[in-house]
Amino acid sequence: MRVTILAFLILLSAAANAMADGSYQSSEDFLEEVFAGSPPAPGFIWLKGDVKEKTGEILGHSYPGIRIRYWGKDKRTAWILEEVGKTQPITAGLVVDGNGLESIRVLAFRESRGWEVRYPFFTDQFSGIRLTVANELDRHIDGISGATLSVRALQKLARLALYLHQQTISKNDASP
């Protein structure tokens, strides 16, 4: 009886102390950090034609929205993208420098399991990873047991950021 009451009190305390926000870093703070306090104005990749098709191939579904915002300076771009893991969207901040992924960081994680993907011991594997001609990652990413879908979601976002970064280069090269 006492144990049951204790368990109930723990839950009551949990409900009263639930965090107001489940995110770990805001998009603004992420961009401030990436661009040393002065993030550039955002640019846009419009999801049309080949870009829309390739984006759908990478994710396995179409990306919501008609354009994707990015922040770029000196061939270095930052992206804030979302993909569902098992049932909830994972928000990630990604930085691409040249043709390689500089970093990936989970900004908000809402799944019940798979929290490991938030931490550097997992995300460090993505550092320097590139895209193959077939839009696959050029290195194997070791997964986490019980977090297969969260791992898969971050792999897709890494591929998407690398692909979209290439589109920004094409766009800039085409400019006079």
Next chain:
Amino acid sequence: MRRKLLQMVCAGYLLSGSFSALADTPTIEQLWEIIQAQQAEIEALKKQQQETAQQATDADEKAEAAVVAVEEVDAKTAGVASWVDKTTIGGYGELHYQNIEGEDNDLDLHRFVLFFGHEFTDSIRFFSEFEIEHDVAGEGQNGEVEVEQAYVEFDLRENLQAKGGVFLMPVGILNETHEPGTFYGVERNDVENIIVPSTWWEGGAALNGFFGNGVSWDLAITSGLKMETEGDNAFRVRSGRQKVSEATANDLSYIGRLKYTGIPGLELAGTVNYQTDASQGNNDGLGRGILYETHAIYQQGPFGLRALYARWDFNGSAVSAAGDDDQFGWYVEPSYKPWQKVGLYTRYEKLDGARDQDQFDQWEVGANYWPHEDVVLKVDYRSRNVDSNSSGADDFDAFDLGIGYQF
């Protein structure tokens, strides 16, 4: 004289041509008019160009405003229509064909599962798992309708969560993650069926925390087992699950797990579960029970290895007299993926459960084929040797086929 005359004629001709040319040259006034006309034309063109540029700018601004409006509507809709956007549906299922020596062949929709989740806020969410086993449930049917999960979870801190309701016990490899594409073998391994009674769910309250170095912990207070002490299923752990169906809660259960996943591809974990009274009754010869479970998973490139050991220690006169006070099992499962979509495995299991048919060792080999990341086809071959042949406990070889999916 004649030459002079010729010179004069030529000069006259030339002079007359010059005068004629002079007569066609525009006057200064005419030139001024031409310049003014051209200037007006330039001004008109410049104006036209400016208007075109302005129109393009206006069009850009209108397009931008339209896109922003669409995005704002999306954002507002996400906030208002929260039921749709914050409610999630998923599921999995698996169909099995079993060809077991000495038995009728069997085709079974073993599991049809739907997940329903809802995010009340960023830090309070609900999750549930609704399952139909063996296709048809009801009086006299083989199947069951079960709610294996139905809990509310709270994010307390960045690294701390609590939940209350019906949830899966934090033990073993398959109990919490058992979508068909995540494991080898048509049927789940026997150790995590007979010793760890997966799928094992209880009602209660839980806390779990994790650290940046890959260490996590779970603690929970839950409803307990209610094992039979007589009959064919006496002291059989699996039959002791109350499934939170008007479960007797005189004697609760306490469970703790420590897990390390700090190296990608590696998982090391250990669980201890304390059952205050595994029969929920006094003076029946079965008292407290303690489960010790530990496992390791290592996946490096195409190579994988899973190993698990679990042991129950019960006390009580009746369970000791039956020789079921100590029940254990372990397995080792190496695997190899020659291609991304194909995986091969072998597994050796050793079990010592309560019933005669739960005491055996078994070899198994098989393969998974993933035509899509969420769809799997499976095949395996098993060879079981029971410790002592008796009625209902025979050696057998079996051949299994399966198809599974998740979404």
